[in-house]
Amino acid sequence: MGILDSKVPSGPLADKWTEHKNKINLVNPANKRNIDVIVVGTGLAGGSAAATLAELGYNVKTFCYQDSPRRAHSIAAQGGINAAKNYQGDGDSAYRLFYDTIKGGDYRSREANVYRLAEESANIIDQCVAQGVPFARDYGGLLDNRSFGGVLVSRTFYAKGQTGQQLLLGAYSAMNRQINRGKIKPFNRHEMMDLVLVNGKARGIIARDLKTGEIERHSAHAVVLATGGYGNVFFLSTNAMGSNVMAAWRAHRRGAFFANPCFTQIHPTCIPVSGDHQSKLTLMSESLRNDGRIWVPKRIEDAQAIREGKMKPTQLKEEDRDYYLERRYPAFGNLVPRDVASRAAKERCDAGFGVNKTGEAVYLDFASAIQRYGKEAALTSGMKDADDKTITQLGKDVIEAKYGNLFQMYEKIVDENPYETPMMIYPAVHYTMGGLWVDYNLQTTIEGCYCAGEANFSDHGANRLGASALMQGLADGYFVLPYTIGDYLSHDIRTGKIPTDSPEFDKAESEVKDRINKLMSGTGEHSVDYYHKKLGKIMWNKCGMARNEQGLKEAIEEISALRTDFWKNVKVTGVADGMNAELEKAGRVADFLELGELFAKDALTRNESCGGHFREEYQTEEGEALRDDENFKFVSAWEYKGEPKDAVLHKEDLVYENIELKTRSYK
Amino acid sequence: MRLNLKIWRQKDANSKGQMVDYTIKGVEGDMSFLEMLDVLNEELINKGEEPVHFDHDCREGICGACSLQINGEPHGPDRLVTTCQLHMRKFNDGDTIVIEPFRATAFPVIKDLVVDRSAFDRIQQAGGYISVNTSGNTVDANATPIEKEKADDSFYAATCIGCGACVAACKNASAMLFTSAKVSQFALLPQGRVEATERVQNMVRQMDLEGFGNCTNTGACEVECPKGISLENIARMNREYLNATVKG
Ligand SMILES: Cc1cc2nc3c(=O)[nH]c(=O)nc-3n(C[C@H](O)[C@H](O)[C@H](O)COP(=O)(O)OP(=O)(O)OC[C@H]3O[C@@H](n4cnc5c(N)ncnc54)[C@H](O)[C@@H]3O)c2cc1C
Ligand code: SF4
Ligand code: FES
Numbered sequence: 003m004g005i006l007d008s009k010v011p012s013g014p015l016a017d018k019w020t021e022h023k024n025k026i027n028l029v030n031p032a033n034k035r036n037i038d039v040i041v042v043g044t045g046l047a048g049g050s051a052a053a054t055l056a057e058l059g060y061n062v063k064t065f066c067y068q069d070s071p072r073r074a075h076s077i078a079a080q081g082g083i084n085a086a087k088n089y090q091g092d093g094d095s096a097y098r099l100f101y102d103t104i105k106g107g108d109y110r111s112r113e114a115n116v117y118r119l120a121e122e123s124a125n126i127i128d129q130c131v132a133q134g135v136p137f138a139r140d141y142g143g144l145l146d147n148r149s150f151g152g153v154l155v156s157r158t159f160y161a162k163g164q165t166g167q168q169l170l171l172g173a174y175s176a177m178n179r180q181i182n183r184g185k186i187k188p189f190n191r192h193e194m195m196d197l198v199l200v201n202g203k204a205r206g207i208i209a210r211d212l213k214t215g216e217i218e219r220h221s222a223h224a225v226v227l228a229t230g231g232y233g234n235v236f237f238l239s240t241n242a243m244g245s246n247v248m249a250a251w252r253a254h255r256r257g258a259f260f261a262n263p264c265f266t267q268i269h270p271t272c273i274p275v276s277g278d279h280q281s282k283l284t285l286m287s288e289s290l291r292n293d294g295r296i297w298v299p300k301r302i303e304d305a306q307a308i309r310e311g312k313m314k315p316t317q318l319k320e321e322d323r324d325y326y327l328e329r330r331y332p333a334f335g336n337l338v339p340r341d342v343a344s345r346a347a348k349e350r351c352d353a354g355f356g357v358n359k360t361g362e363a364v365y366l367d368f369a370s371a372i373q374r375y376g377k378e379a380a381l382t383s384g385m386k387d388a389d390d391k392t393i394t395q396l397g398k399d400v401i402e403a404k405y406g407n408l409f410q411m412y413e414k415i416v417d418e419n420p421y422e423t424p425m426m427i428y429p430a431v432h433y434t435m436g437g438l439w440v441d442y443n444l445q446t447t448i449e450g451c452y453c454a455g456e457a458n459f460s461d462h463g464a465n466r467l468g469a470s471a472l473m474q475g476l477a478d479g480y481f482v483l484p485y486t487i488g489d490y491l492s493h494d495i496r497t498g499k500i501p502t503d504s505p506e507f508d509k510a511e512s513e514v515k516d517r518i519n520k521l522m523s524g525t526g527e528h529s530v531d532y533y534h535k536k537l538g539k540i541m542w543n544k545c546g547m548a549r550n551e552q553g554l555k556e557a558i559e560e561i562s563a564l565r566t567d568f569w570k571n572v573k574v575t576g577v578a579d580g581m582n583a584e585l586e587k588a589g590r591v592a593d594f595l596e597l598g599e600l601f602a603k604d605a606l607t608r609n610e611s612c613g614g615h616f617r618e619e620y621q622t623e624e625g626e627a628l629r630d631d632e633n634f635k636f637v638s639a640w641e642y643k644g645e646p647k648d649a650v651l652h653k654e655d656l657v658y659e660n661i662e663l664k665t666r667s668y669k
Numbered sequence: 670m671r672l673n674l675k676i677w678r679q680k681d682a683n684s685k686g687q688m689v690d691y692t693i694k695g696v697e698g699d700m701s702f703l704e705m706l707d708v709l710n711e712e713l714i715n716k717g718e719e720p721v722h723f724d725h726d727c728r729e730g731i732c733g734a735c736s737l738q739i740n741g742e743p744h745g746p747d748r749l750v751t752t753c754q755l756h757m758r759k760f761n762d763g764d765t766i767v768i769e770p771f772r773a774t775a776f777p778v779i780k781d782l783v784v785d786r787s788a789f790d791r792i793q794q795a796g797g798y799i800s801v802n803t804s805g806n807t808v809d810a811n812a813t814p815i816e817k818e819k820a821d822d823s824f825y826a827a828t829c830i831g832c833g834a835c836v837a838a839c840k841n842a843s844a845m846l847f848t849s850a851k852v853s854q855f856a857l858l859p860q861g862r863v864e865a866t867e868r869v870q871n872m873v874r875q876m877d878l879e880g881f882g883n884c885t886n887t888g889a890c891e892v893e894c895p896k897g898i899s900l901e902n903i904a905r906m907n908r909e910y911l912n913a914t915v916k917g
Contacts, residue, residue, distance in 0.1 A: 072831055089811060128808065129801075132808070133860075134799045138824075143814030179800060242732065243726055280704070417756070
């Protein structure tokens, strides 16, 4: 076991980033023209990084598996992006955002990184507005804000329920400007299959052209991975169908440590599973918790009657409802952080109070918000004694203006009108805090291999606060990585082009081809989805919202056996030298089958509960997570040694100089 | 339910394609259209056949990847939804469903139902941006207030997902709705006005180069657009273009 150096600069917290930027080596503009950078991933993190790197003068190649950078899964983010602008004058500041993020992450993130993120947050909003991102505005023409869970200020900027779309299209347009200038060369419908190291440094990738099946070599002086999260290891999640861990996992196999794989976020407000055919889960944005109240029936008989379709939720009187978040957490109420809200929902459903056919759903109710907004709207439009019907209609209009697209999405999927009857929701896998370990400069443990956005582990500890992933992706991409990478690249100004005909490239390419051949030659018992679904079930049942030692041990055995079976019996039809969606899936699932085991091993090693990692053995009497700062105040960073069971644990001790560790309380 | 499917199968860009018949049983109303195809594909794989290829990713109507022509309509019979959000409850037991790729000269077929929409990217590259550096030295975001109504209209134009249904719906395969949505988004904002002239000229030029047809105002695009992008955007782009031409 080794100790990792996070390269956090010394000095006072608030000065670290500025000081660091002042000291960093720069590459002069003429030399930048001789330096190539590969950016894998064109979501918020990769798209923004590619744009700024190109603008600084580097030659950039981007890669994404979709047919266009505009389709990266960042597009699906709904609710908003945080920034410490304090436009509402409610006492917000960079320090408060920093503090909320560390606390929200249950004291398992790195102070210096989080402070830098909070510092850069305001800059993001300025930048995006300058690029023409149409954020929501108030009637005075200024930017509007809403609140997200786990905080007491209003600092979330949004564009209706399509914030991620608007931010991504902003980054995409910045990329397009650089593509038009010839500074970015985009490789769409390309998948990174491996990382190539030359003399221990990342010097390129092997990619597969998904249209033709051709295996290609691409070299560069540095490689940036911004390939998103690995929530799809659970099969069902709110991630896109193609979201995967391949790029990060290939880098891991080449020497990049994988940090905190078991830190996963289960989001409390998703549309419940409807049947076995289900291919993915749909999020209902956390912003809905600004106005929606979460409840289940107080009496178990009523819950049963509702499940059997004998009673409607609207028939239940106020006093017969249990607004359990408001009851348990009066200070934060419906706006507790995600991990707390998810566990509370599970607790009620496990106790028999679930409200849909499967018993795994709770209500998210807008009736009182509709009345509240309706009354206000009536007054401001001069109607002193508006009748109930008018008030309700006015209230619905306000709700529609705020959340219209989410309500429409819900209605299309569930076939019920959420303006009339409460939504049904249940927790689902949503985000992965774990990822490749990076130092303060966002460099992994492989020299020249950087990692940004959801793919790295850096800023959210054991639980991410809502609206902070978009902030992190853009801060990493626009403002952090393009500078820190310069320090590394300043040593490469005389290196010249990296050749792709070296033995290292030969070897990496032939390994990729072998792997593809092996996948194509399985004897053919079962489809890829068969294995993926099985893996997902193991993960959800044994590594999900609550974990325990025995379950985790079983998970490790079961996943390992499933992996062996997969390599023997998977059936991939079609050919390797052409478009083949099954082959793409097979490669991704093969990596999930390794990651899943490491995930369970990590969860088993962490004998405490913190944030999204809830070990049943470690809880308070009231069922809250019981952290163990004495023994587990560290980042686990796993080194690849062949099979996941042989992975070696390295620790990065977390040092808190500016924040006092406390038991997280939202009561 | 039990359904008869007629699906366009085409091995690759250079092969000739054809319609192939399949029947599928046990389809439930709660399934999405793509989940129905997942079930079919699982059956095909188990028989050792190649699954039907189609583009998809988010499966929640926002990435714009899915792109099927269902019974002659882009994204099928429901309004304001993408194919991935279309649910099987819109169909009846025994129905025959014809599934084809989006058809347009500028969208060549790659395989089965997958088409190449990179022409859309190139239109955006020609001018779909504001030329501002991204290294973060801009003015405060609230320095220029923007009328709520204009900001909202700009937002609505910006919600285009780049799916191409507008092109597939149009008998001329025109890309006016798509292009005008981006032109409008920026034209409505003060920060976008600076380059308005150049932008509209460059984007329209690229659109023509890609082989999209002319707009004859049939309005079919607006009807089929899953995001409700309005024809007003085309009118706005025409005005912008006219102004630009007058300015020379
Ligand atoms: C439904 C949903 C709603 C959300 N809402 C919010 C919100 O309101 N606020 C918030 O802050 N966060 C939200 N999040 C989280 C946030 O959207 C993501 O964490 C963030 O957008 C991730 O950005 P990224 O750039 O790291 O990765 P992504 O956007 O996922 O991009 C990954 C990129 O990598 C590419 N890629 C992956 N593997 C490979 C490979 N092997 N080869 C080549 N390319 C590859 C992909 O093509 C893609 O371009 C939400 C997430 C989801 C799923
Ligand atoms: S305008 Fe509508 S139909 Fe056309 S690409 Fe945009 S979203 Fe799709
Ligand atoms: S799959 Fe993304 S819009 Fe349909």
